[in-house]
Amino acid sequence: MKKMTLAVDTMGGDLGPSAAVEGAFRAAQEFPQANLLLVGPEEILAQEMRKHGDNAHISILHAPEVIDPGEAPTTAIREKKASSIVMGLRAVKNGEAQGFVSAGSTGALLTGATLIIGRQPGIERPALGTLLPTAKGFVLLIDSGANMDCKPAYLLQFGQLGAEYMQKVMGIASPRVGLVNVGAEAEKGNAATKEAYPLLADSGLNFAGNIEGREIPAGAVDVAVCDGFTGNVILKFTEGFAKTMMGMIKTELMATFISKMGALLAKGAFGKLKTRFDYREVGGAPFLGLKSLVVKAHGSSDALAFKNAIRQCVIYNEGRNTHGI
């Protein structure tokens, strides 16, 4: 088997290139079966690499330009040919790399990946997946923000892409796929979900039917299919809701001496819970439906998050989960 190479955008993250480079070195140690291509300005990267000593599996792809978060995605991709995103995606397109990790602008990454790497045959719209912790493990919410208005056929394809991913990366033999909806009955929902239901039912996927919002965090399915508008609103609402709830808990806990003591004793328990909801443990959101896997890492990714985003690509490319996530 030819050794795989994964490209890593070192310029997109909020913490600068040092986090991406450190993450790559940690990944290289953990996954010697992969070569890593650090994409960014050569001089900066060479300096960062010196902090970690030599590693024969890590090399540099010089990309002097940077795409700002505020730039219009299509223009940025067209005009900044020497940016780390475009250079990294071109390396994948040319076969120099088999996967790409970036913490850069979501819009530029999704647009660039679709334009440069291109879609898998039979896939009309690549989609962003997000791994959410559930009561039982993880669920992949797909699409979580790439496509706003979705034809029923897109929803079917999201189900197929999601099932393939959960099989490869999470090692689930026959992932249960659910259609996010307002009720269990086949005739419930909006125009798109009503038409998508029979497509999914006839697809050969392990289709669990419609699932209501509350069943997603309960872990009723491995793949939750929805349009990118709904998925994105759900994700961000949840983020805000968790934050508001935690703020309220904190206020109440700090209100009396007794409850303050209680909070102190329970600190360890809350810490464990925090780890469970730590996006760094997953590393990033897979952008699925392209000829190669692209992982969108969180903007504020640190070395651990980068390492785990690279891990996703390694496992995906090996086609089976033998590492555990």
Next chain:
Amino acid sequence: MKKMTLAVDTMGGDLGPSAAVEGAFRAAQEFPQANLLLVGPEEILAQEMRKHGDNAHISILHAPEVIDPGEAPTTAIREKKASSIVMGLRAVKNGEAQGFVSAGSTGALLTGATLIIGRQPGIERPALGTLLPTAKGFVLLIDSGANMDCKPAYLLQFGQLGAEYMQKVMGIASPRVGLVNVGAEAEKGNAATKEAYPLLADSGLNFAGNIEGREIPAGAVDVAVCDGFTGNVILKFTEGFAKTMMGMIKTELMATFISKMGALLAKGAFGKLKTRFDYREVGGAPFLGLKSLVVKAHGSSDALAFKNAIRQCVIYNEGRNTHGI
């Protein structure tokens, strides 16, 4: 001013007529300015009323039939003319009552209310609002489940209905109205939100622009406008997410002796938080855009929830909040 009468469906709730009747007696004490019409089988209601003693403000409207949760809404409304839902809505239609509270089947209630009471002039689709607690107070999420596919004009009307409600019931002079979306910029979103944005911006409402999911629980706006598919999925997802999170917290807290002690000391704080998220404090979801207010009470409403659902109708009909919610 003619005394207002509010009709109360006593047959829809999971807890049976006793909860609705007790709630009505509590409401009658608190709001002597309203007459209450208990809708349901006369014999059962007379028996329930005897438990509470006489109250000149409370009378019975005999309705012997019951709509089952499983029945198709349109058929049920057409065929069960003597059901408590149909009789109560007819009382509103005929001017015998100025509002209706029911914990019965959502589908039958929304269909029946639209068919029997009829829409306000200028409103194409009545919508279900849900009051959610935020970091700052409450936000009305509208539509939270009545209309799946929404034209941009419907979204505008939801904004108008929501603002009127928050003004009347919550006493907010100029409610901030936000359009639920995936980003702040006017051009973001799906086809419906892109077209709804300028309509809302030109409406004369206090339009706060697009709001991302995370801003809803933060309390950025008083009215969050979305289609009923998105609203319903958000609500149910949140319900499931909160339950899953609480389950995880409980598991972690019970894991060690120290954290168990902590949980015991912090019990009071968690209790207060629970009250904040207790739907009974609000009482029900207003169904807006009809000629009179209909409040959908939670299926498992107890007397407190019924009393507060009736309170919503009282305050709404008085047109100003002098009671505090």
